[in-house]
Structure formats: structure tokens, C-alpha cells
Amino acid sequence: MSNLFVVLLLIAIGFMIYSFIKRKWKFGIIALVIAFACYMIVGLLPSNNQHKEKEITQSSTKTSKSSSKTEKSSSEDSSAVSESSEVKKVNNSFDLTNNGEYQFTDANIKPTTAKIKNNVISFYFDWRNDDGVADKRSFLGSGVVVVLYQNGKELNQKSSDLSGEKQKISKNTSLEINYDYDLIDNSPVTVKMIPLDGDSKEFVINI
Structure with a gap:
């Protein structure tokens, strides 16, 4: 979505410059307003990089939790094997x-x-x-x-x-x-x- 507004921004800037050169002030001002609006919209929309970073962070968090559960399960299994293979020294x-x-x-x-x-x-x-x-x-x-x-x-x-x-x-x-x-x-x-x-x-x- 942000790429579309970037293209519109560039087109508006180009049309604005062309209008001012040809002294078509009305069209130039309209193009300036459109360019400014596109610039503001692009600034408010999150970039693809930010979205990717968010996805990577979430994926990393899930992987870390999964690894923690696996290690905990492995530790419990190891403890169970140790207890079953040795006699508990209790009275x-x-x-x-x-x-x-x-x-x-x-x-x-x-x-x-x-x-x-x-x-x-x-x-x-x-x-x-x-x-x-x-x-x-x-x-x-x-x-x-x-x-x-x-x-x-x-x-x-x-x-x-x-x-x-x-x-x-x-x-x-x-x-x-x-x-x-x-x-x-x-x-x-x-x-x-x-x-x-x-x-x-x-x-x-x-x-």
C-alpha cells in the first residue's frame, strides 16, 4: 500500500514542476496539495521493513518458548529415568x-x-x-x-x-x-x- 502512495507522490511532484514551468499555477497548486497529502500518508503508513522486523521478532519469541518447553520436558524425562534406575535412599x-x-x-x-x-x-x-x-x-x-x-x-x-x-x-x-x-x-x-x-x-x- 505504501508503494502506491510513493508512486503517486512522485507523479504529483513531477506534474507540479511541469505546471509551474508552464505557468499553469492552478494545476501546480493542485499537484502540490496532492504531493503533500501523499507525503503525509506515506509517513504514517508502517514500512515493509518494520512489518518484517515485527514478524521476525514474533517468530523468534515463539521459537524461544518452544525451545524452553523442549528443554524442560527433556530435563523432566532425564530426572524420571534417573529416579527409576536408582534406589531412593529413604527409610x-x-x-x-x-x-x-x-x-x-x-x-x-x-x-x-x-x-x-x-x-x-x-x-x-x-x-x-x-x-x-x-x-x-x-x-x-x-x-x-x-x-x-x-x-x-x-x-x-x-x-x-x-x-x-x-x-x-x-x-x-x-x-x-x-x-x-x-x-x-x-x-x-x-x-x-x-x-x-x-x-x-x-x-x-x-x-
Whole structure:
């Protein structure tokens, strides 16, 4: 639009000069007025450069916002991956009494508590000696093995010297046993109790 008025301005100026030379004062004055009007209109209209600069600025702003959102999303994804691949070092305690009791040939196991501290899970359970032959027996001698898994991988059992598994107790009496295992990640833990005879039994701890 501004280009049209520039052309009209140039034509008006040319006609004005021609009119004054030919001493046609009336036409010269009319051309002067038209030229002045075109000059004022051209001055008020925004130039193409200003319009382009505005478009470039808006485009740059949109690009900057889009880049910021992408970086934020990438940062959140990276944080989520980091949390899922490492065990959170928090202290948690889980009540396992709702899991009931698990009866085996010569032993009864009742899960009580699981505690997590510094990437280690401690599994506590009451073992009752149901042996029908020996007067006294240890949990180790009962033949039941307790194994923990995460995603199908067996957890490393730490030293069991303080677990109480070697302590012998009389028939029909109970003793608390606890085992410590190194966690792999934050996935659910499967507790599997495997006897010498009979079927194994298991349950899951959602940590």
C-alpha cells in the first residue's frame, strides 16, 4: 500500500514542476496539495521493513518458548529415568501381617515387617517350629529357604550371622528371624519361601 502512495507522490511532484514551468499555477497548486497529502500518508503508513522486523521478532519469541518447553520436558524425562534406575535412599517400613501365615511340613512362617534403609531391605518373620521328630530345631535345619527377587533377579543376601536362623527352639514355639538383602531398584520385591518337600509359596512387597 505504501508503494502506491510513493508512486503517486512522485507523479504529483513531477506534474507540479511541469505546471509551474508552464505557468499553469492552478494545476501546480493542485499537484502540490496532492504531493503533500501523499507525503503525509506515506509517513504514517508502517514500512515493509518494520512489518518484517515485527514478524521476525514474533517468530523468534515463539521459537524461544518452544525451545524452553523442549528443554524442560527433556530435563523432566532425564530426572524420571534417573529416579527409576536408582534406589531412593529413604527409610521405609512395611507391615506384612496382612499376608497371613504360610504352613510347611515342619515349619510355619508368618511375615511381620519389611524395612528399607540405604538400598537394603530387611525381611522379618516369625518362624514356628512344627517339627514332629526333633525336640529342638533351628530354622536353618527346617529346610525352608527364603529368597527375594526383583524383576526375576535373585537379590544378594547379606551376612546371616545375626539373623537368628541357627538358634534352636523347642517344638511348637516361635522365633523372629530377619534377613537382609541388597536391592536392585525400586521395583516390587517378590518373597519366595522354598521348602525341601512340598510347594514353594510367595507374596509381593510393593516398595
